[in-house]
Amino acid sequence: MNSDTTEYWEYLNRPYRLEKSERLDATSGRIGYFIDRRSGEYVEDNTPINSILWPDPKTDGFWREHDSFRRDRKWYIDAVEHERMQYLRGEGAIFALYEMIEATRDQARSRGKMTPEERALIYSLTNKTFDMWEEEITHRAAGESPTFPVTSIVDHP
Numbered sequence: 634m635n636s637d638t639t640e641y642w643e644y645l646n647r648p649y650r651l652e653k654s655e656r657l658d659a660t661s662g663r664i665g666y667f668i669d670r671r672s673g674e675y676v677e678d679n680t681p682i683n684s685i686l687w688p689d690p691k692t693d694g695f696w697r698e699h700d701s702f703r704r705d706r707k708w709y710i711d712a713v714e715h716e717r718m719q720y721l722r723g724e725g726a727i728f729a730l731y732e733m734i735e736a737t738r739d740q741a742r743s744r745g746k747m748t749p750e751e752r753a754l755i756y757s758l759t760n761k762t763f764d765m766w767e768e769e770i771t772h773r774a775a776g777e778s779p780t781f782p783v784t785s786i787v788d789h790p
Contacts, residue, residue, distance in 0.1 A: 641709035648712035725781035
């Protein structure tokens with residue numbers, strides 16, 4: 634993800650990534666991706682692009698104009714990893730780190746507040762799991778077998 638060609642959005646309460654593209658079929662010169670809640674990988678979905686870039690209350694409805702927000706990369710990584718943590722199950726290092734993140738959040742909830750150290754730990758672990766997923770997705774895209782099994786609690790992307 635090149636920061637010069639990538640935009641991060643929240644669309645209908647989900648993280649959405651827009652990439653500039655030279656592909657002839659790209660909508661407005663962009664391709665969009667959601668996280669597939671069944672695999673943890675990116676799935677291309679260009680349907681929201683026009684509504685995000687040029688919301689029209691006459692055709693999209695008032696609610697949609699106010700349901701897409703430009704976000705930064707930090708927000709995007711946190712939101713993507715939240716979806717993966719919420720919907721995916723598996724074994725291996727990534728899922729062990731998810732357990733550590735959840736245990737840290739549980740501790741903070743039980744005290745009623747999160748310490749700066751806990752916040753920094755969660756930030757660090759979330760970035761680590763995101764990077765690990767990026768490596769895994771690249772690995773799979775190259776035609777190699779997955780390095781860890783993943784199951785999902787949902788049937789739809």
